Amino acid sequence: MQRNRRVLTGTHFEMGNWACTEGAIAAGCNFAAGYPITPASEIANFLAARLPEVGGTFLQTEDEISAICAAIGASWAGCKAMTVTSGPGISLMQESIGFAVATETPLVIIDVQRFGPSTGVPSVGLAGDIVQVARGSHGDYQIIALCPESPQEMFDLTIRAFNLAETYRVPVFVMADGFMGHMREQIVVPKEDQIKIKHRKIAEPAATVLERRDFQDVNVAPMPVFGRGLKAHVTSSCHDEHGMRNLSDPEVMHRYTMRPIEKILRHRDDIVQVEDGCEDVHVALVSCGTVSRCARAAAQLAQNEGLKVGTLRLLTAWPFADQEVRAVAEKIDHMLVLENNTGQLYPYIKAEAAHACRVSFLAPQTLGQIHDPKYILGHIKEMIQ
Amino acid sequence: MTLSAHPLKEKYARSHIKRTTTCPGCGIGTVSQAILRAIDELGLDMDDFVFVSGIGCSAWIPSPFYNADTLHTTHGRPIAFATGVKLGLPDKHVMVVSGDGDLTAIGGNHLIHAARRNINLTVVLVNNGIYGMTGGQTAPTTPRGIKTITSPYGVMEHDFDISPMVVAAGAAFVARWTTYHPRQMTRSIKKGIQKRGFALIEAISQCPVQYGRASKLGGAVDMLKHFKESSIRLTKARDMDEAQLQGKIIVGEFSDREKAELSEQWVRLRCEMMEDN
Numbered sequence: 304m305q306r307n308r309r310v311l312t313g314t315h316f317e318m319g320n321w322a323c324t325e326g327a328i329a330a331g332c333n334f335a336a337g338y339p340i341t342p343a344s345e346i347a348n349f350l351a352a353r354l355p356e357v358g359g360t361f362l363q364t365e366d367e368i369s370a371i372c373a374a375i376g377a378s379w380a381g382c383k384a385m386t387v388t389s390g391p392g393i394s395l396m397q398e399s400i401g402f403a404v405a406t407e408t409p410l411v412i413i414d415v416q417r418f419g420p421s422t423g424v425p426s427v428g429l430a431g432d433i434v435q436v437a438r439g440s441h442g443d444y445q446i447i448a449l450c451p452e453s454p455q456e457m458f459d460l461t462i463r464a465f466n467l468a469e470t471y472r473v474p475v476f477v478m479a480d481g482f483m484g485h486m487r488e489q490i491v492v493p494k495e496d497q498i499k500i501k502h503r504k505i506a507e508p509a510a511t512v513l514e515r516r517d518f519q520d521v522n523v524a525p526m527p528v529f530g531r532g533l534k535a536h537v538t539s540s541c542h543d544e545h546g547m548r549n550l551s552d553p554e555v556m557h558r559y560t561m562r563p564i565e566k567i568l569r570h571r572d573d574i575v576q577v578e579d580g581c582e583d584v585h586v587a588l589v590s591c592g593t594v595s596r597c598a599r600a601a602a603q604l605a606q607n608e609g610l611k612v613g614t615l616r617l618l619t620a621w622p623f624a625d626q627e628v629r630a631v632a633e634k635i636d637h638m639l640v641l642e643n644n645t646g647q648l649y650p651y652i653k654a655e656a657a658h659a660c661r662v663s664f665l666a667p668q669t670l671g672q673i674h675d676p677k678y679i680l681g682h683i684k685e686m687i688q
Numbered sequence: 689m690t691l692s693a694h695p696l697k698e699k700y701a702r703s704h705i706k707r708t709t710t711c712p713g714c715g716i717g718t719v720s721q722a723i724l725r726a727i728d729e730l731g732l733d734m735d736d737f738v739f740v741s742g743i744g745c746s747a748w749i750p751s752p753f754y755n756a757d758t759l760h761t762t763h764g765r766p767i768a769f770a771t772g773v774k775l776g777l778p779d780k781h782v783m784v785v786s787g788d789g790d791l792t793a794i795g796g797n798h799l800i801h802a803a804r805r806n807i808n809l810t811v812v813l814v815n816n817g818i819y820g821m822t823g824g825q826t827a828p829t830t831p832r833g834i835k836t837i838t839s840p841y842g843v844m845e846h847d848f849d850i851s852p853m854v855v856a857a858g859a860a861f862v863a864r865w866t867t868y869h870p871r872q873m874t875r876s877i878k879k880g881i882q883k884r885g886f887a888l889i890e891a892i893s894q895c896p897v898q899y900g901r902a903s904k905l906g907g908a909v910d911m912l913k914h915f916k917e918s919s920i921r922l923t924k925a926r927d928m929d930e931a932q933l934q935g936k937i938i939v940g941e942f943s944d945r946e947k948a949e950l951s952e953q954w955v956r957l958r959c960e961m962m963e964d965n
C-alpha cells in the first residue's frame with residue numbers, strides 16, 4: 304500500500320503547488336522544512352500531510368534560515384531533502400545556499416516567486432528571483448534552476464530537480480511563481496515504474512578522510528553521508544578534496560571555488576534544457592516560466608497573420624543556455640526577450656545574441672499582470688517594421 | 689598553536705590533526721576534555737555521534753579535531769542544521785558545540801526554538817563573555833560596564849542570563865558550570881547526552897587574551913580563581929537576594945525534567961502512518 308501512496312498515478316485537476324508536492328513525494332523526498340509564506344504555503348501544507356504517509360518528516364521552522372539549514376542537515380543525514388519558500392524567504396536563505404554549494408549538498412529549493420521588491424505583493428506572481436537564486440549568495444558559484452510553465456511541469460521538474468540534486472550533489476531550484484502555483488490544470492501522474500529516480504553515490508569507509516576524496520571531483524565525489532562511520536569532515540570554509548579546512552594555500556582556494564563551478568559547467572549538456580521552436584522564422588520570442596504560455600499564444604497569433612515568429616523556451620534558467628540562445632540568434636533577425644520582470648535574464652541573453660541579431664526586451668504591459676499575447680504581437684509588428 | 693598530547697587524543701581525535709588553534713590559557717581545552725571524558729565514561733563510540741558547530745573559537749572544538757562525522761556550519765546556525773541531522777538520524781547522538789556569540793546573538797532564535805521543540809540535542813555552549821576570534825567585541829553575554837573594543841566607553845546594555853532563559857524556553861536539561869568545575873561539567877554533559885530531550889550545558893570559560901584584558905581580570909589562572917570565588921551553587925543562590933547575587937556566577941543544574949521529545953514523536957508517527965497504509 305505504501306508504494307501506492309508515494310505515486311498518485313492518475314489524472315488530476317489540481318493547483319501547481321499540489322503538483323509540486325506530489326512531484327517531490329514521487330521523487331523520493333523524505334524530509335522537508337519550511338516557513339509559511341504566500342504564495343508557497345500550500346506546498347508546505349500538503350507536505351506536512353503527505354510526508355508522514357511515505358515515512359518522511361516535515362518540520363515547520365522558526366524562519367526560512369532555519370528551514371534551509373535543517374534541510375541541509377537532513378541531506379547530510381542521508382535524506383532527500385527540500386525546502387519551499389518565496390522571494391523574501393530566498394533572500395533570508397542566501398547565506399546557506401552558499402553553504403550547500405560549498406559543501407556539495409544535494410538539496411531542492413522550491414521558489415514560488417512573488418511580486419517584489421521587499422514584502423511587495425504576496426499573491427501576485429512575478430519572476431523576481433531569477434538572478435538572486437544564481438547570484439544572491441556571496442562568492443562565485445554556479446547553480447541549477449529549472450523553470451516550469453504549468454502545474455504539470457511543477458510535477459515533472461520537481462522530480463527532475465531531485466534527480467539533478469542527487470546526481471551532481473548540488474542545490475537545485477524550481478522557479479515557479481504565484482500564478483502557476485495557484486493555477487488549476489490537468490496533471491497527469493504516471494505509473495511509479497515510469498518515473499526515473501536517481502540516488503546519490505555514497506562514499507566507502509577509509510582509515511582516515513585523507514585516504515578518501517569526499518569533495519571537489521568535477522565528476523561528482525561520492526557523498527560521505529553521516530551516521531555510517533565514515534567520519535566525514537564537512538565545512539563550508541575553504542577545504543581540500545578530503546573536506547579538511549585550508550585557509551592558506553591559494554591552490555586549494557582556487558580548487559574550492561572552481562571545482563563546484565566546473566562540476567556544473569562540464570555537465571551543462573545533461574542539465575540545460577530548451578524548447579526550440581525557431582525553425583525557419585525571422586523573430587524568436589525567448590522566455591521562461593509562466594510567460595512562455597503568453598509567448599506561445601503570441602507566436603500563434605503572429606503565425607495566423609503570416610508572420611514568421613517562433614519561440615525559444617528555457618526550461619533551465621541556470622546554468623544559462625548560452626549555446627542554445629547563440630544558435631537561435633544566428634539563424635534569425637530579431638530576438639524579443641519576454642520576462643515577467645524588468646529584464647533579469649535579458650543581459651545574459653543579449654550577451655549571447657546581440658552579435659547576430661537585434662535583441663530587445665518586453666516586460667508585461669503592467670507589472671503584476673501577465674503579458675497579453677496581443678500586446679506582444681503589437682510589439683513584434685513594431686519591431687519588424 | 690599548542691601541541692596536543694593527551695591520552696584522549698589517541699582515542700577520539702583525527703590522527704592527522706596535530707595541533708589545536710586555541711590561544712594559551714584558553715578554557716576550550718578544558719571543555720573539550722569534559723566532552724571527551726563524558727563520551728568515554730559513558731562507553732560511547734564516536735560513530736554514535738554527529739557533531740555540529742558554528743563559527744567562533746569554540747566551534748573548533750569538534751572540527752577538525754574529533755574523529756567523527758562533523759558539520760561546521762555558518763555563523764549562528766548549528767542548532768538549525770543539527771535539527772535536520774537529528775530528525776534524519778534519530779538513533780544518533782547529535783551534539784552542538786559553539787559559543788555564546790554564535791548561539792545567543794546571531795543564533796539566539798534557533799536556540800530558544802530548539803529548546804521549545806525539546807528536540808534531543810546536546811548543546812555545549814561555551815560562554816566566554818566576548819567575541820574572541822574577531823578581536824574582543826561586545827557579546828550579548830558581556831557584563832555591563834566592561835570596556836571592549838566595540839564598547840570603548842563601557843557596555844551600556846544588559847547581558848543575557850543564558851541558562852534560565854533556555855529553561856524558560858522549555859529545555860529538558862540545563863546546567864551551568866565554569867572551567868573551574870571540569871568534573872561537574874563532565875557529569876552534566878553525560879546527563880545531557882543521556883537525556884531524551886533538549887540539553888544545554890553552559891560552560892563559562894576563560895578567554896584571557898580578549899576578555900581577561902577587557903575586564904582587567906588578568907590571565908588564565910586569575911580568571912579561574914575568579915570563577916572559583918564568584919561561583920555559587922544554584923541551591924544556595926535560591927536563598928539570596930539580587931544584591932547578594934550581584935557579580936556571582938550561579939552554577940548547577942537548572943532543569944532536569946521529562947517532556948515529550950520531538951524526534952521520538954516523529955519516529956512513532958512515521959511507524960503508525962506506515963502501518964495504517
